[in-house]
Amino acid sequence: MTNLKPTSEPSVADSAELLAETSVETGRKPRAGWRMLVPTMTPWLAIGLGLIAAITLFGLIGPLFVGDPRTIRDMGLTPPSGEFWLGTTQTGQDVLAQLAYATRGSLQIGVIVGLLATALSAFFGIYGAYRGRVVDEGFSLFTNVFLVIPGLPLVIVISGFVPAESRGLWTIAIVLAVTSWAGSARVLRAQTLSVRNRDYVAASQVSGERPWRVIVVEILPNLLPVIASQFVFAVISAILGEAGLSFIGLGASNSSTLGTMLFYAQNGFALSLGAWWWFVPPGLIIALFGMGLSLVNFSIDEIINPKLKNLRLHRKRARRAARLERELAQASRRNGVPSQQAKPNQDKEIAR
Amino acid sequence: MSYFLRKIGFYAVALWAALTLNFAIPRMLPGNPVDILLAKLQQRGGQITPETRKAYALLLGGDDTQPLWRQYFDYLGNLFQGDLGVSVSYYPAPVSEVIGQSLPWTVILVGLATVIAAVLGVALGAFVGWKPGTWLDSLIPATTLLAAVPYFWLALLLTYLLARVLGWFPLQGGYDVVLTPGWNAEFIGSAIQYGFLPALTIVLASIGGWLLGMRNMMVSTLSEDYILTAEAKGLSPRKILRSYASRNAVLPSVAGFAISLGFVVSGSVITEQVFSYPGIGGRLLGAVSNNDYALMQGLFLFITLAVLGANLVVDLLYGLIDPRTRARS
Numbered sequence: 001m002t003n004l005k006p007t008s009e010p011s012v013a014d015s016a017e018l019l020a021e022t023s024v025e026t027g028r029k030p031r032a033g034w035r036m037l038v039p040t041m042t043p044w045l046a047i048g049l050g051l052i053a054a055i056t057l058f059g060l061i062g063p064l065f066v067g068d069p070r071t072i073r074d075m076g077l078t079p080p081s082g083e084f085w086l087g088t089t090q091t092g093q094d095v096l097a098q099l100a101y102a103t104r105g106s107l108q109i110g111v112i113v114g115l116l117a118t119a120l121s122a123f124f125g126i127y128g129a130y131r132g133r134v135v136d137e138g139f140s141l142f143t144n145v146f147l148v149i150p151g152l153p154l155v156i157v158i159s160g161f162v163p164a165e166s167r168g169l170w171t172i173a174i175v176l177a178v179t180s181w182a183g184s185a186r187v188l189r190a191q192t193l194s195v196r197n198r199d200y201v202a203a204s205q206v207s208g209e210r211p212w213r214v215i216v217v218e219i220l221p222n223l224l225p226v227i228a229s230q231f232v233f234a235v236i237s238a239i240l241g242e243a244g245l246s247f248i249g250l251g252a253s254n255s256s257t258l259g260t261m262l263f264y265a266q267n268g269f270a271l272s273l274g275a276w277w278w279f280v281p282p283g284l285i286i287a288l289f290g291m292g293l294s295l296v297n298f299s300i301d302e303i304i305n306p307k308l309k310n311l312r313l314h315r316k317r318a319r320r321a322a323r324l325e326r327e328l329a330q331a332s333r334r335n336g337v338p339s340q341q342a343k344p345n346q347d348k349e350i351a352r
Numbered sequence: 353m354s355y356f357l358r359k360i361g362f363y364a365v366a367l368w369a370a371l372t373l374n375f376a377i378p379r380m381l382p383g384n385p386v387d388i389l390l391a392k393l394q395q396r397g398g399q400i401t402p403e404t405r406k407a408y409a410l411l412l413g414g415d416d417t418q419p420l421w422r423q424y425f426d427y428l429g430n431l432f433q434g435d436l437g438v439s440v441s442y443y444p445a446p447v448s449e450v451i452g453q454s455l456p457w458t459v460i461l462v463g464l465a466t467v468i469a470a471v472l473g474v475a476l477g478a479f480v481g482w483k484p485g486t487w488l489d490s491l492i493p494a495t496t497l498l499a500a501v502p503y504f505w506l507a508l509l510l511t512y513l514l515a516r517v518l519g520w521f522p523l524q525g526g527y528d529v530v531l532t533p534g535w536n537a538e539f540i541g542s543a544i545q546y547g548f549l550p551a552l553t554i555v556l557a558s559i560g561g562w563l564l565g566m567r568n569m570m571v572s573t574l575s576e577d578y579i580l581t582a583e584a585k586g587l588s589p590r591k592i593l594r595s596y597a598s599r600n601a602v603l604p605s606v607a608g609f610a611i612s613l614g615f616v617v618s619g620s621v622i623t624e625q626v627f628s629y630p631g632i633g634g635r636l637l638g639a640v641s642n643n644d645y646a647l648m649q650g651l652f653l654f655i656t657l658a659v660l661g662a663n664l665v666v667d668l669l670y671g672l673i674d675p676r677t678r679a680r681s
Contacts, residue, residue, distance in 0.1 A: 145365060145369045149370055149614075154373070244618075271516065280509070283501070286502050287497055291496050293500070
């Protein structure tokens with residue numbers, strides 16, 4: 001389906017200390033606690049959010065402005081024109097109208113599966129690791145087994161057994177969720193194990209708090225960035241997985257998604273007839289949406305793994321130092337002042 | 353030693369789980385696969401004896417005369433004898449024969465493409481992560497586009513550009529149909545020409561993940577004390593890169609090979625469909641559309657077995673290259 005995988009291993013709970021160290025180095029005041037959970041705005045994050053917002057809006061509002069995607073006209077396979085911005089399909093259906101409805105369908109299944117898979121992984125990852133011993137061993141074994149069994153072939157076999165008429169949106173969503181939660185559960189388990197042994201968790205346990213309260217109040221807030229990143233990841237793989245299933249004709253029978261569009265394009269010989277406007281846009285939307293979500297994940301990764309963030313801060317400081325040096329060199333050339341005198345001043349600038 | 357035993361034990365459990373899942377799926381889901389299958393078999397001119405019916409009922413459920421546990425053990429017994437039933441869509445070939453014919457295609461295609469993607473991705477990732485902060489490094493987020501592209505769409509796009517518009521490669525198939533398969537230069541050349549596009553698809557779609565993982569680990573490794581020590585000792589940067597940084601940074605990539613392989617196999621199933629490649633994936637989809645449940649089950653078991661086997665090998669190798677994993681357990 002996809003090989004996007006969560007890459008950072010260090011614990012979120014370490015990030016506060018490491019960021020405090022960084023702020024000592026940079027001489028700035030450490031930021032407030034809640035701001036640690038919000039990603040810093042970078043150009044890449046802005047691009048990511050922009051892509052997500054644009055595609056989501058297109059899926060939500062687009063269908064209101066386009067005509068009926070099923071209307072058949074006697075003008076098959078016309079290239080993009082003023083009347084049909086993205087051309088028509090073999091049966092003269094408006095590709096843009098189909099695209100709008102299909103985007104809505106894909107987003108819907110992505111969010112449903114993302115929520116289901118995240119809930120499953122949170123249960124198996126966090127609860128198992130918190131209880132420890134036998135429960136942890138059992139859950140962990142279960143997770144790892146699910147992880148090594150290849151997902152898509154399993155989904156294909158399950159969908160193959162379910163008759164087409166009873167293959168609804170929820171069937172597909174549940175099948176996709178059941179086959180995709182394991183990776184996140186493993187990451188969440190590792191994080192929970194490291195948070196579980198902190199003093200404040202022990203304090204909460206000793207003072208007699210019930211397990212669910214310890215998990216929700218003491219452990220969960222520390223895991224929020226990881227869960228957010230896993231959710232984003234689950235949405236991408238769900239959209240990709242559903243597209244793959246629909247493309248081979250095993251998707252939900254009554255839905256229209258980007259995958260079904262590609263299925264009809266492939267079966268309508270869009271490729272051999274050279275109708276690029278039919279099969280390029282659906283895949284491009286999936287790819288761009290996936291890219292947007294991954295870019296957001298990049299920024300969340302910086303919260304989980306502060307070494308990546310330090311890297312960016314370091315890069316920023318290096319750039320500023322280089323710029324200051326250039327300016328000083330120019331200034332000294334202009335004034336005829338030997339650059340030696342400018343040196344102490346410059347050092348102070350860089351330190352700041 | 354206990355590390356190896358634990359790993360082998362784990363994969364034994366995973367194998368058992370896969371076999372059980374294969375047993376449970378047709379029994380849990382609606383529909384009556386045995387009757388559909390037998391009707392198809394009859395259409396093809398197959399003789400339906402009570403034994404045939406019993407064999408399929410063991411594989412797919414629907415036999416009410418025996419208790420479930422009895423069916424389960426008979427099913428396992430049949431599997432260990434290598435009896436996966438008769439394929440309906442390739443009647444009268446047994447399922448194991450159909451799998452045997454399509455296996456080399458997929459193993460060579462997916463295997464080669466995965467190894468190429470992993471080696472290239474890890475090498476590039478190490479190179480980019482070694483000098484963080486350069487312009488090359490700031491382009492890294494763009495590789496997420498590659499990682500988020502659906503395999504089959506990339507396949508469609510490449511076919512359109514390279515095969516249809518430019519005409520460099522054939523549109524689909526595994527080899528030139530006028531040739532008979534065999535170990536001669538002409539046939540192998542044709543197979544390479546036909547396999548290039550599918551392989552390129554898999555490499556392009558999976559390289560981003562390797563690159564990113566390696567780059568991030570490289571950045572983390574570079575701030576370790578032993579790198580500082582190596583620099584302080586005055587070792588050359590090349591030596592630090594090769595012997596200190598990349599060796600340690602590559603470990604998670606090796607460990608992650610297991611998970612990636614599952615994804616690559618999944619992706620290549622659909623990619624094979626686009627190219628009508630004569631491999632396992634194409635057969636699986638063909639079996640699904642023909643309601644050839646026996647072949648479907650057999651192929652799923654086989655794919656799972658292959659992925660589990662590859663993972664076991666990687667895990668055992670991992671124990672050899674990273675002594676810490678052995679010490680910990």
